[in-house]
Amino acid sequence: MKNRVMIIGGVQAGKSTLMNTLLGKESAANKTQALVYDDWIVDTPGEYIENPMYYRNIMATSLEVTHVIYLQDATSAKSVFPPQFSLGIPKIQIGVITKIDAHNADVERATALLKNVITQGAIVKTSSWQKLGVEFIAPLIELRTNEEIRQYVKDRDSPYLMYYP
Numbered sequence: 001m002k003n004r005v006m007i008i009g010g011v012q013a014g015k016s017t018l019m020n021t022l023l024g025k026e027s028a029a030n031k032t033q034a035l036v037y038d039d040w041i042v043d044t045p046g047e048y049i050e051n052p053m054y055y056r057n058i059m060a061t062s063l064e065v066t067h068v069i070y071l072q073d074a075t076s077a078k079s080v081f082p083p084q085f086s087l088g089i090p091k092i093q094i095g096v097i098t099k100i101d102a103h104n105a106d107v108e109r110a111t112a113l114l115k116n117v118i119t120q121g122a123i124v125k126t127s128s129w130q131k132l133g134v135e136f137i138a139p140l141i142e143l144r145t146n147e148e149i150r151q152y153v154k155d156r157d158s159p160y161l162m163y164y165p
């Protein structure tokens with residue numbers, strides 16, 4: 001299977017904007033209504049994780065990817081992921097925090113929320129608007145083991161990148 005990532009996260013959390021940034025598309029993101037497959041990314045509507053009725057869609061789609069991005073909006077005080085949600089998806093986990101540029105962003109809070117969701121993996125702090133941290137995501141999706149990812153994070157020594165635990 002070609003390396004491919006599914007992005008999951010809350011409504012308006014910045015998933016599609018991140019996908020456009022990663023694929024070098026400048027157009028503004030519209031509301032996502034269904035699964036969107038583009039190159040090495042699968043974008044999902046925020047409703048898929050906010051409404052348990054859609055969990056089966058997430059599970060089914062996860063079979064088509066090697067990696068899952070668990071995305072947390074830095075401006076949101078809540079997590080949309082049920083505790084331990086990632087345990088049911090045996091794929092490489094990457095935590096991504098979006099909107100770190102926002103005046104009301106709380107990156108520490110977002111990091112703590114993601115640590116309750118993923119069991120291990122890279123956590124990337126990003127702003128699609130200011131192009132911060134986003135450059136690390138594509139290389140991480142190329143890596144197939146947590147050990148390689150841990151080493152990648154260590155070698156970069158970037159404030160936008162950490163490895164959990």
Ligand SMILES: Nc1nc2c(ncn2[C@@H]2O[C@H](COP(=O)(O)OP(=O)(O)OP(=O)(O)O)[C@@H](O)[C@H]2O)c(=O)[nH]1
Pocket residue numbers: 009010011012013014015016017018029030031032033044045046047098099100101102126127128129130
């Ligand atoms: N400040 C700031 N706002 C952002 C950033 N990225 C996205 N946004 C804004 O967040 C809002 C939602 O962005 P989307 O990318 O459409 O969010 P989504 O997660 O795809 O939303 P759904 O498709 O509804 O699930 C838009 O108004 C974006 O402009 C960012 O890096 N910084």
Ligand SMILES: [Mg+2]
Pocket residue numbers: 015016017029030031032043044045046
């Ligand atoms: Mg979207």
